[in-house]
Amino acid sequence: MVHKVIVETTINGDPVELLCEPRQSLLEVLRDELDLTGSKEGCLTGDCGACTVIVDGRAVCSCLMLGAEAAGKHITTVEGLANGATLHVLQQKFLEHASLQCGICTPGFLMSAKALLDHNPNPTEGEIRYALAGNLCRCTGYDKIVKAVVDAARHGVGASQHGKVPTESTAEVTRDILEREKR
């Protein structure tokens, strides 16, 4: 019988005290102990990014971190991205741009993109692609994901600002992005 450890941490702004086995990954703890199943398991080896969460401001593969290591850390998961009923602008832009097909990769992309925009509110397309390169999406070919992040950044969302309802149509935004690409 493996003995469990008590971990005190902060998840999505709330203090959490939990019991886990030392061998359990943070991903497993989030999903199986706390029922925060928004973080997904695609590989358990740090290669797909579906499990990405933000730990003390950095995007981290939660499958590569032990639950016990969460002690004293501030963790944000996809469940903590929206501000109550108001979606984060990234969430809104992912919906508008049809950036998800099956949606299994979406939580990871949202968290990686949030970590990027929190540090660099005005990234280039290249910087976006670099920041998202650890997240695999098999459905979309990334085009609409990158466009959504470009668009979110264009709406001036820095650290933890929440979305205003956009006015332009997707077509206008896309045209805009394409023009920016040309320049």
Added chain:
Amino acid sequence: MTQSTIKSEFTVIGTRPIRHDGIDKVTGRARYGADIALPGMLHGAVLRSPHAHARIRSIDMAKARRHPGVKAVVTGADFPEVKGVMAQVGELIVNTHYLSLNVMARGKVLYDGHAVAAVAATSRHVALEALELIEVDYEVLTPVMTAEEAMKPDAPVLLEELRTKLMAHRTDPGSAEGPDRPTNVPGHIRFERGDLAAGFRAAAHIVEREFVTAAVHQGYIEPQNALAIYGADGHVTIHCSTQGSFNVRTLTSSVLGIPEGSIRVVPAEIGGGFGGKTTVYLEPVATILSKLSGRPVKMVMSRADVLRATGPTSGTKMKVRMGAARDGTITAAEVWLAYEAGAFPGSPFAPGAMCTMAPYNVANLRIDSFDVVVNRPKVAAYRAPGSPASAFACETVIDELATLCGIDPLDFRILNGVREGMPQPAGPPYKRIGFIETCTAMRESAHYQARLEGPNRGRGVAAGFWFNGGLQSSATVNIHGDGSVSVVTGSVDIGGSRTTQAMIAAEVLGADINDVRPVVTDTDSIGHTDVTGGSRVALATGMAVYEAAHDALAQLKARAAKLWEKPIAEVRFAAGTFSAAGNGVPPMTLKQLATRLARTGGPIVGRATLNAGAVGAVGNAFAVACVDVEIDPETAKVRILRCSIAQDVGRALHPGYVEGQMQGALAQGIGWALSEEYFYDRNGLLRNAGLLDYRMPTCLDLPMIETVIVEVPNPHHPLGVRGVGEVGIVPPMAAVANAIYQAIGVRMTELPMSPPHLLKAIGQRGGVTLDSHAAAAD
């Protein structure tokens, strides 16, 4: 960009509403199969073969059974013997005997990763500990790893009972048995027309090449999962992420000998499938473990399990000989294809043969295609199964012929391209199709019109065909008392399809898209619905929703007539409003009429069930890809500078998701072209069973993906829909190969075109360095 031959008369169709399940998916609330947990649930795990080919002498489960926390163990001995029945399950033809052996080995293991035993325990960790305690005694046999090896007369035989079956013509059921001796080649199909020798005599240019493509995996990000609850009354409920809940029911029933009516399958949200989730792996195992333990059992594959034991698509060996007259007419084509099926018969060798020359009208043609068993995981469907590999071969040779004839590669394709009434390789004539329109749209695209300059750069194009559509679907459309509408189908939504179903109902009923709720339900709550696959959901389920909405509309009109005391024929419906001519009848909106349902006869449910026909009988789709590459002169790494895809979709219901399908297919094709491959060692063990080494494209590997939506309506669909999911993956491999040729003058005949393969090909060509070749070409 959309190029349409039709003018839109729609208000909802063709717009881009936000998907109904979107908020759940961006907030993490959506429940995928692995997210579901039940009280008292156990966790199952599978022990897999460490050998590619071995006889199982014995399995000792005693220690595993005694491990604290283990509640049930199973081996092949716990599964019933299943007779070999060829069952048509959606677009698949499944031999249930082999399916059963693939789910759990008996007697022999046939690939690295083949399931040998399973346990259920109180946690995943305990289950994995128990697997370590299982003792299996194997007699290791020689593995056969490629089609070429397996077809040799002296090759070790995988399955003693196999005999070659010659299907002279797939549409003609008359098939002949081959010689009565064991073989690794259970299937051979041939299509033939014209006079091949005469065709080659008429050719001014003849190109002959051999090709090899590596097996590749669908690569869905969500591993397979299943949660089974075996009730004391013998009733089974299975929650899983599948493309076809009715498939899971049928297949689990046949593997376990449980009546279909005793199984309910509840489809969870699904994290990608691409054909790979149309069969069963874990579902029967979880069901037996649940029966033995009396508890719900959840099983989730690891990524290594996914790569080792779930269907990739076939590796192939192919030969093409093709001739063209001076004016560019293809005079003859001879194609030989061998598809690796994995350990059990059933590669996509027949569709590969039916698709390979499908875009071209060639008078003299012979196509032979073979199904070959090898010691690899049994292949599963993967986006346009069979077509991408055979298109890679033929589209490369076609590019070479176009160059020899001095004709632009798109003009060459248009010159030889199929039009309505011309024969498909399998014989029957095409109905209204849009191949020429698709080639033309690509020729006129911004991408193709732009010049590409610079050393080691080149542009390539290629075309592809896929059947699309058909099969069975059911739909119900409920009109609620507040005028809102729910659309219920059994088609699992893998990329936004439930919103397109809602759009169809909204269009018919004149309702706001936000007042229509789409629901995907379980196998007890809707009529039979075939897989989400074969590009058939928008097409066939869309047809069912269209009819069900019309059924509801007819009933609504009858209610209005009753209220107004008018004959039904006098009730008009336009722009969401019911009206009737004459003395002071005030028009009513759908919402107003809905409030009167209770008093005029109760709720309204529109229904439709249909069989949209055999796969390929409706819908046929073509795509053309254009790719610009640059080759790094030092590493031979190929960079994609620009890429675009044109595709005839018939009608784009939700253009955002149509573009998404086209972009995703092209991206998968580029992975297939450049970096993805199954890498087996000499002993037949998979050496890259992880996502670091099985290298799928990341967003750094790709540019934006331009789409050209071509709309040549499908005359067999009320809305003109053809289906959109698959054909986009067919052309990219040849497009990349043709671009590489344009860049550095090397013909690539092996996939993937990774740096080692490219360096080898450059070396064979005479060790020309890339820069100097480019300089010489200038």
